Amino acid sequence: MAQEIERKFLVKGDFKKFSPKATRITQGYLSSIPERTVRVRIKGDKGFITIKGIGNASGASRFEWEKEIPVSEVEQLLAICEPGVIDKTRYLVKSGDKTFEVDEFYGENEGLVLAEIELSSEEEAFTKPDWLGPEVTGDSKYYNSMLMKNPFKNWK
């Protein structure tokens, strides 16, 4: 239970050579409206349920609640989720003393790569790696919940 400060960016270069760890993520939404998203997720061999509230005006700060639950329960909950599922690989990439989470999407969002960094305040400085593209923090079309309804392949 915490306020999370996250900034989100597009990716314009090769980040994989800097990543020691990749994890496959499959997730669905029981509620995808930004005011109260309810997400179930299988991340590697673990299961989670995560609830987020609406962000502040800049979109960087959102209320978040998360619990680990058995993968078998996530599978049953995925069966009643909203149509559409997000399938991606998450790479962890160190930059200075911070770690970027870089998501490479598959399926209907193939071609989209997003990098996210968690900060302790919206003003906190961080090292911008060469592969980092333009910032898209707070742009709701890059929310995973929105990528399900209006996937990247339909944007062109």
Add this chain to the structure above:
Amino acid sequence: MAQEIERKFLVKGDFKKFSPKATRITQGYLSSIPERTVRVRIKGDKGFITIKGIGNASGASRFEWEKEIPVSEVEQLLAICEPGVIDKTRYLVKSGDKTFEVDEFYGENEGLVLAEIELSSEEEAFTKPDWLGPEVTGDSKYYNSMLMKNPFKNWK
């Protein structure tokens, strides 16, 4: 994680003298659509999150998943729930070898009393007490999620 078989009835007589136990319940919904309701609840001194899928045609059988969570977390989650909250007292009333849960509603649903019994199959017989009124199983206007949006006081 179970299929629950529940039958729901109106109440037409005095049941309280048969009830050894009453518990105050406050609850809100993160998602109230019948296909995937996500409910948080404070029941006495315990907290819960419960997810239900859509029922079958008769409305008696619904997929259900529930976890106990701290009351303090329910309170934080209630703050981001859909507008409207359900406030009621639940009475447990024995009838034969079964127990009815009888909910007396307050606030916008003052005057409504509903009795529910859990069965192992839709055909299972049970003892009908004198105070039990007409069956309303599967009538979505009696779902707690619907009572929030279209409360009993607006029905008249």
